[in-house]
Amino acid sequence: MNVIVGRYINRNSWVHRLDPRMKILSLIILMIGTFMTSTLINMLWILAGVFLLILTSKISLLNFIKSLVPLLFLMTFTFVFQVLFNKQGPIISTLTLNLSFITILLNVVVIIGYQILKRFRIRGFFWFLLTFAFIIYLYTLNLGTPFKIINLNLYRDGLTFGLFLLVRIIILVSASSLLTLTTKPADLNNGLERLMKPLKVLKVPVDEMSMMISIALRFIPTLLDEVNKIMKAQASRGVDFASGNIKKKVVQIVSLLVPMFVISFKRADDLSNAMEARGYFPGMERSKFGILKFRFSDYLTILFSISFLVGIVYFDL
Amino acid sequence: MGIEFENVNYKYDKRNAKYAIKNIDLKIDSLNEFICLVGHTGSGKSTLIQHMNGLILANSGIVKVSGSDVKKTRNINSVRRKVGMVFQFPEYQLFEETVEKDIIFGPTNFGVSKKEAILKAKEVAKLVGLEQTILEKSPFNLSGGEMRRVAIAGVLAMEPDILILDEPTVGLDPKGQREMMELFKKIHQTTKKTIIVVTHDMDVVSEYSTRVIVMKEAEKKFDGLARDLFLDQKLLEELNLKKPTYIKIAEKINKKLNRNYQIGCLSLAELIKEIVKGE
Ligand SMILES: Nc1ncnc2c1ncn2[C@@H]1O[C@H](COP(=O)(O)OP(=O)(O)O)[C@@H](O)[C@H]1O
Numbered sequence: 001m002n003v004i005v006g007r008y009i010n011r012n013s014w015v016h017r018l019d020p021r022m023k024i025l026s027l028i029i030l031m032i033g034t035f036m037t038s039t040l041i042n043m044l045w046i047l048a049g050v051f052l053l054i055l056t057s058k059i060s061l062l063n064f065i066k067s068l069v070p071l072l073f074l075m076t077f078t079f080v081f082q083v084l085f086n087k088q089g090p091i092i093s094t095l096t097l098n099l100s101f102i103t104i105l106l107n108v109v110v111i112i113g114y115q116i117l118k119r120f121r122i123r124g125f126f127w128f129l130l131t132f133a134f135i136i137y138l139y140t141l142n143l144g145t146p147f148k149i150i151n152l153n154l155y156r157d158g159l160t161f162g163l164f165l166l167v168r169i170i171i172l173v174s175a176s177s178l179l180t181l182t183t184k185p186a187d188l189n190n191g192l193e194r195l196m197k198p199l200k201v202l203k204v205p206v207d208e209m210s211m212m213i214s215i216a217l218r219f220i221p222t223l224l225d226e227v228n229k230i231m232k233a234q235a236s237r238g239v240d241f242a243s244g245n246i247k248k249k250v251v252q253i254v255s256l257l258v259p260m261f262v263i264s265f266k267r268a269d270d271l272s273n274a275m276e277a278r279g280y281f282p283g284m285e286r287s288k289f290g291i292l293k294f295r296f297s298d299y300l301t302i303l304f305s306i307s308f309l310v311g312i313v314y315f316d317l
Numbered sequence: 318m319g320i321e322f323e324n325v326n327y328k329y330d331k332r333n334a335k336y337a338i339k340n341i342d343l344k345i346d347s348l349n350e351f352i353c354l355v356g357h358t359g360s361g362k363s364t365l366i367q368h369m370n371g372l373i374l375a376n377s378g379i380v381k382v383s384g385s386d387v388k389k390t391r392n393i394n395s396v397r398r399k400v401g402m403v404f405q406f407p408e409y410q411l412f413e414e415t416v417e418k419d420i421i422f423g424p425t426n427f428g429v430s431k432k433e434a435i436l437k438a439k440e441v442a443k444l445v446g447l448e449q450t451i452l453e454k455s456p457f458n459l460s461g462g463e464m465r466r467v468a469i470a471g472v473l474a475m476e477p478d479i480l481i482l483d484e485p486t487v488g489l490d491p492k493g494q495r496e497m498m499e500l501f502k503k504i505h506q507t508t509k510k511t512i513i514v515v516t517h518d519m520d521v522v523s524e525y526s527t528r529v530i531v532m533k534e535a536e537k538k539f540d541g542l543a544r545d546l547f548l549d550q551k552l553l554e555e556l557n558l559k560k561p562t563y564i565k566i567a568e569k570i571n572k573k574l575n576r577n578y579q580i581g582c583l584s585l586a587e588l589i590k591e592i593v594k595g596e
C-alpha cells in the first residue's frame with residue numbers, strides 16, 4: 001500500500017537541511033499568502049516560486065504529481081463548477097449543443113461502451129473525463145435534426161476564477177508535500193512540538209500530543225501489515241473483499257474492523273507497559289536527543305517568507 | 318488430486334532481484350500426508366503456502382489445486398474451500414459475538430446452509446476439544462489456547478480437503494504446543510486428510526511428519542522422509558538445521574556408554590524399543 005503521509009525521501013538539498021520549525025512556519029506563511037492573493041497572475045507567480053523550491057529540493061516532480069492524484073476529482077469539480085455557474089465578466093465563447101435523436105442515441109452507445117470497458121478493468125478518473133468530454137463533443141456536432149438547442153456560455157471570470165482556485169489547490173498540496181517529503185516524520189513532530197510549546201501555558205498537553213503523533217506515525221506501517229494479514233485470513237474463510245452487496249460489505253468490514261481493534265488495543269497495552277518500564281510518565285519533563293538549532297540559512301528563509309507575505313499584501317491592495 | 322506446483326516463482330517486489338520463492342516443483346496428495354514445512358525465517362514458507370489457496374498468484378509457473386489452474390479458475394472461493402488455511406496467531410481473525418457464529422462464518426460464506434453449518438460446528442468443536450457450552454460464549458472471553466482452537470475449528474468446519482497451518486504452536490506453552498500437535502495428529506488420523514504444518518521444531522518434524530519439505534533462501538532444498546534428512550549430517554549442516562532430541566539422545570548414549578544403537582529413532586517409543594532390543 002502506498003502511504004503518502006509521512007513519506008520522507010532522503011536527499012541532500014538545502015530544503016532538507018532547513019530547520020523543521022522554519023519549514024513549518026514558512027509553509028503557514030505561504031498558505032496565508034495564497035489566501036490573501038486575489039488575482040490569477042499573482043497566484044501563478046506563487047506557483048512559480050513553489051516550483052523553484054521543488055526543483056532545488058532534488059525530489060522528482062513525479063512525487064508531487066502523485067500527491068495531487070487523490071485530489072483530481074475535487075480539482076476538476078471545482079473548476080467545472082466555476083466555469084458553468086460563474087456568470088460574471090464578458091462572454092468569451094459559446095458552446096452550441098444540438099439535442100437530436102442521433103446524438104442522444106450515440107450518447108447512450110458511448111455510455112454502454114464505457115460500462116462494458118469498465119469490466120475489463122479499464123477505468124479511472126481520467127478515462128471517465130475523456131468519455132465525458134467525448135459526449136460533450138458529440139453534442140456539438142451537427143448530427144440529425146435538433147429538437148432543442150442549448151447555448152452554453154463561457155464567461156471570462158468563470159474561467160479565470162476556476163483556474164485561480166485550481167492553482168491554489170496545487171500550491172497548497174505541493175507545498176505541504178514538499179514539507180513532508182523533505183522532513184523526517186520524527187523531525188516534523190519535533191518541530192511541531194517546539195512550535196506549540198508556548199501553548200503549554202494554556203494547559204495544552206503539547207508533549208503528550210507529540211508523543212501520540214510519533215507513536216501513530218510509527219505504527220501506521222505495522223497496522224497496515226496487520227490489516228493485510230487479517231484480510232488474508234478472512235479471505236481464506238471465503239470473504240471476497242473485491243465484491244458483494246451492501247449487506248456483505250458490512251460483514252466484510254466488521255470482520256476486518258473487530259480484529260483490528262482487538263490487535264490495536266493489545267499492542268497499545270504492550271506498548272504502554274514497555275514505556276512505563278522504561279520510565280515514561282505522562283507530563284514529566286523529558287530531555288531531548290536531537291536539539292534543534294537555527295542556522296544562518298534558517299533565518300534567511302524566515303526573513304524571505306515574511307517579506308514574501310508583505311509583498312503579497314503590498315501588491316494585492 | 319491434491320496440489321501441484323510447476324516451476325513456480327514469486328517476488329513481492331518485481332523491481333527487486335530477490336525472489337520470495339523460486340523454481341518450486343511440488344506435488345502434494347490430498348490424502349494421508351502429514352507434511353512439515355521447515356526453514357529459517359524469511360525462507361519463503363508462508364509465501365509458498367499462500368500460493369496453495371490462491372491468496373498469492375504466482376508470477377510465473379503453474380499452481381494446480383485438484384487439477385485446475387488456480388490462476389484460471391473463475392471462482393477462487395472453490396479453491397479456498399478445498400485448501401483450508403490457518404494463519405499464525407489465528408485467534409486474531411475472530412470477530413463474531415459467539416464462538417458458534419464464528420465457526421459457521423466460513424461454511425456459510427461458501428454457501429452451506431446455516432442449519433448444516435451449526436451441526437458441523439458442534440462436530441468440529443468436539444474434534445478440537447472444545448466443550449459444547451463454549452459455543453454460546455463470546456470468543457473474546459476465552460483463554461489464548463481456546464481462542465486458537467476456535468479459529469482452527471472455524472477452518473475445519475469448511476471441510477477442506479487439505480489443511481494448512483502456518484506455525485500453529487507459536488506463543489503457546491510447551492504443554493499447549495504438545496496438545497496442539499496431538500490435535501492435528503488426531504484430525505489426520507480420523508479424517509485421513511493431508512495436513513501441512515509450518516514449524517521450527519525439529520522434534521515435531523521427527524515425531525509427526527510423514528514427509529518434510531525444507532526451504533532455504535526461496536528454494537526447496539529437501540523433500541522426503543524425516544529419517545533421511547536427520548541421518549544426513551552434511552545436509553543438516555548445509556541447511557542449518559538441528560537434530561531432534563531423540564536422535565541426539567541416541568548419539569549421546571552411543572558415545573558415553575559405548576553402545577551401538579541405531580540413531581535413527583524419531584520418537585520416544587522408537588528409542589525405547591531400540592534400547593530394549595539392544596540390552
Ligand atoms: N508482504 C510482504 N511484502 C514484501 N515482502 C515480503 C512480504 N512477505 C514476505 N516478504 C519477504 O519474502 C520473503 C519470504 O518471506 P516468508 O514467505 O514470509 O518467509 P517465512 O514464512 O519462511 O518466514 C522474505 O524475504 C520476506 O521479507
Ligand SMILES: [Mg+2]
Pocket residue numbers: 362363364483
Ligand atoms: Mg512465515
